[in-house]
Amino acid sequence: MDKKTAILEATLELITKNGFHATPMSMVAQHAKVAAGTIYHYFDSKEQLIDELYALHRDKVASVMLQGDDSSKPYKDRFRQVFSNLFAYYTQNTDQFLFIEQYANSPIMNRIPREESASFYQPLIEFVRKGIHTGQLKDISAKLMARLVYGNIVSVVKLHLSGDLPMENALLQTAIATTWDGVRQ
Amino acid sequence: MDKKTAILEATLELITKNGFHATPMSMVAQHAKVAAGTIYHYFDSKEQLIDELYALHRDKVASVMLQGDDSSKPYKDRFRQVFSNLFAYYTQNTDQFLFIEQYANSPIMNRIPREESASFYQPLIEFVRKGIHTGQLKDISAKLMARLVYGNIVSVVKLHLSGDLPMENALLQTAIATTWDGVRQ
Amino acid sequence: MDKKTAILEATLELITKNGFHATPMSMVAQHAKVAAGTIYHYFDSKEQLIDELYALHRDKVASVMLQGDDSSKPYKDRFRQVFSNLFAYYTQNTDQFLFIEQYANSPIMNRIPREESASFYQPLIEFVRKGIHTGQLKDISAKLMARLVYGNIVSVVKLHLSGDLPMENALLQTAIATTWDGVRQ
Amino acid sequence: MDKKTAILEATLELITKNGFHATPMSMVAQHAKVAAGTIYHYFDSKEQLIDELYALHRDKVASVMLQGDDSSKPYKDRFRQVFSNLFAYYTQNTDQFLFIEQYANSPIMNRIPREESASFYQPLIEFVRKGIHTGQLKDISAKLMARLVYGNIVSVVKLHLSGDLPMENALLQTAIATTWDGVRQ
DNA sequence: GATGAATGAGCATTCATTCAT
DNA sequence: TATGAATGAATGCTCATTCAT
Structure with a gap:
């Protein structure tokens, strides 16, 4: 899934730069060029997104x-x-x-x-x-x-x-x- | 300074357990048994408190x-x-x-x-x-x-x-x- | 219309149990076993669906x-x-x-x-x-x-x-x- | 408590007019002339506020x-x-x-x-x-x-x-x- | 007709920080 | 010094609705 990948990549980049809590979901959405709500089609929560990224x-x-x-x-x-x-x-x-x-x-x-x-x-x-x-x-x-x-x-x-x-x-x-x-x- | 020490200790314990962002200043205040405002007599900000703790x-x-x-x-x-x-x-x-x-x-x-x-x-x-x-x-x-x-x-x-x-x-x-x-x- | 009936029935059941605002259209769609978009072929909006159900x-x-x-x-x-x-x-x-x-x-x-x-x-x-x-x-x-x-x-x-x-x-x-x-x- | 009363009164008026879900907490705050966060000093949640109002x-x-x-x-x-x-x-x-x-x-x-x-x-x-x-x-x-x-x-x-x-x-x-x-x- | 991925405005709630006392 | 009520911007997340297929 293209959008899912974009979200994961944006999250990786932003968390690396800013840390977990200084990386709002809205910023992830912006960088991944998707709507904020879209992230929640692919991930249950911020927590789960990060865990999946780690795995x-x-x-x-x-x-x-x-x-x-x-x-x-x-x-x-x-x-x-x-x-x-x-x-x-x-x-x-x-x-x-x-x-x-x-x-x-x-x-x-x-x-x-x-x-x-x-x-x-x-x-x-x-x-x-x-x-x-x-x-x-x-x-x-x-x-x-x-x-x-x-x-x-x-x-x-x-x-x-x-x-x-x-x-x-x-x-x-x-x-x-x-x-x-x-x-x- | 007794209160300052209490704040530093509470911060250490809470951040270790919860992480930086899951440790609100109000929680630090509670554990250190001081008022929230008191922390700001000893530290400029949350950031500076954490940095000082690290140092x-x-x-x-x-x-x-x-x-x-x-x-x-x-x-x-x-x-x-x-x-x-x-x-x-x-x-x-x-x-x-x-x-x-x-x-x-x-x-x-x-x-x-x-x-x-x-x-x-x-x-x-x-x-x-x-x-x-x-x-x-x-x-x-x-x-x-x-x-x-x-x-x-x-x-x-x-x-x-x-x-x-x-x-x-x-x-x-x-x-x-x-x-x-x-x-x- | 079979689907329309299914939508009305699902809405009735869910609103009775959860209330108006705790009943998202997505949940109605799920219970009626139709796609979310399908509801909008039969009803103009959530408001109109509920009004029609009441009538x-x-x-x-x-x-x-x-x-x-x-x-x-x-x-x-x-x-x-x-x-x-x-x-x-x-x-x-x-x-x-x-x-x-x-x-x-x-x-x-x-x-x-x-x-x-x-x-x-x-x-x-x-x-x-x-x-x-x-x-x-x-x-x-x-x-x-x-x-x-x-x-x-x-x-x-x-x-x-x-x-x-x-x-x-x-x-x-x-x-x-x-x-x-x-x-x- | 003066502010608590103001919050309860604003909530009563707004919910009566708009219903539960059409009454955002921000609107309650505005009408009660307090900051949004202040409501949460007196009530745990919107739910609890409404329940207390009812009681x-x-x-x-x-x-x-x-x-x-x-x-x-x-x-x-x-x-x-x-x-x-x-x-x-x-x-x-x-x-x-x-x-x-x-x-x-x-x-x-x-x-x-x-x-x-x-x-x-x-x-x-x-x-x-x-x-x-x-x-x-x-x-x-x-x-x-x-x-x-x-x-x-x-x-x-x-x-x-x-x-x-x-x-x-x-x-x-x-x-x-x-x-x-x-x-x- | 039917689908469901995508949207983005809107919401409840949190929390660092301030300030009158 | 110390307090803690008050602030309001910011956040994670939801959901009615749209639209390309």
Whole structure:
């Protein structure tokens, strides 16, 4: 649905820029070039619109993460690729990144059932688990390791976006190496 | 000022629970047991109240971080202590942690001048810089390294608070070791 | 027209239950199983739909009132029958009764020209007039008498519907007798 | 409270003229010469405002009804007075009458607990009960009789207000006599 | 005729802020 | 200092109505 997409895109952009509460539905309507009432054909409420937007981008991230993963390659290369995938996606889709972080760190996150929100990390947990089983990675909790790896990616993206230290490739490789040294066997 | 403190505490608690926009000034007044108008004797506006609250807790974190740091100890022990200090503070002061994260990940963060907000990491940057200079840590960007270390602490606290994997001490030591292995020379 | 009837019936039911303003056209459409736009093929507006519904049931009541009236019977029996007719119709068609009362007691009643609305009582006025002329009823204003009689019927139906004192037959006969004693010569 | 009274009066007037849903809160505010938000200091919601308005006038009616009742007078005179009291009050306070009728005949009436709403008739029931016990009135259900008497008053007021047959005193006496003849022993 | 997506004016309600006391 | 009643602009949402198909 074209209008639904327009609404979702306008919401993403505006919330990223202004925050949840500084983004009135009327402004979303204006930017999406639909009438205010139209939004309510596609979404039950502002709350539900935002939740759906989050679910959409959460799933998108999950699908991007393992793109191009090839189990025949050396695990270290695969690890480097996963890190790069997310870094590239987030830095090229700043709004998505900032929206996800804003959402995940606000109390509205609790509107999402615990299980569903835990599942965000599932693909990454599976991925590190493989590395653990094959002896490439430390034999520690996969849940913990996945969080640490993902957290490092987020840290690097934030540093990049802060403008304080833009990530050229060499620096990114350093960050990946640092992460790898932490988790490798 | 007793009332000012009451207002700040009420604000912290309510924003942590409800979020910025779901926390009306009237509710803050009620919880702080002052009249609505009284808040405006101590703060110019809601915005300024929140900003001041953030500044307060940001500085508190900076002071907690290096508590008990003793430059005569082995650097690795000092590193372990910094990590533990923050972990302990955040898990024992959940509201502060959640408030800082909520604030730092929302667009209102931009209200704070870039420099000031970068300075949050300054003590940690100095700390890792020492490790680099003495050859204990990798010779890479201190800014990057500080972010990675702090990001790992945040990751561990969030995992703990999610209830998905409570951190007993052994697990915490694992997380510290993983971080250390990443940054050490 | 089948759909038109469905719309009228849905409107009656919903307005009786929810009131005029708590009955959106979309809800009427849903219950009548037609599209929202379809209603506007049969009715000009919500206002006109409601007015037509009222006219419909007002006329229905007029036709029910004198059903089975036989001028060869004793007038007192005929009086009793008119009373019973309306009581029976209203208690067996609760929605119609409640809708008429709701409509007649709301300011929208003024949308109907005075004359037309006065004509609701016309058949009853004629009926009591006969009783007056033949000396069965008091020689007082027929308009007044008709209103008193109809008012008594309404009172009895409301008491019945309130559940506070269900009308079995004996009680109904008492009510009729009381009314009769008031108006008879 | 001066403003509260102004709000109640404005609401009464406007609802009587326009109906519940055609009376926006902004219009109430305007007529009461207060800000829109001020209404919500005194009332929780539009619904509660209307309910309170109804309760207020319901109680007022109950207190007016028996005004000047003197148990040493002949019962018939007392009966005539009760009838006259209500007729006079309603015709001199048209808005109150129309509001009560509009409210009582709309589905919102169900917001009021059954018992409370039944109690509206209680004073009148007690009054007719006295007449029954002393043998002045028919020995029939007091509940039924009270409803019939009150219904007659309402009928007379409505006829008067319709403009179709203004009630001068002689006519009013006729109406009272008709009612009395119906209920007297 | 029939549909239902789309419109946008209108509504109830909230809330940051002010100010007379 | 402190109060809390009062303000009124702003917000999320509804709903009668239209119109392209």
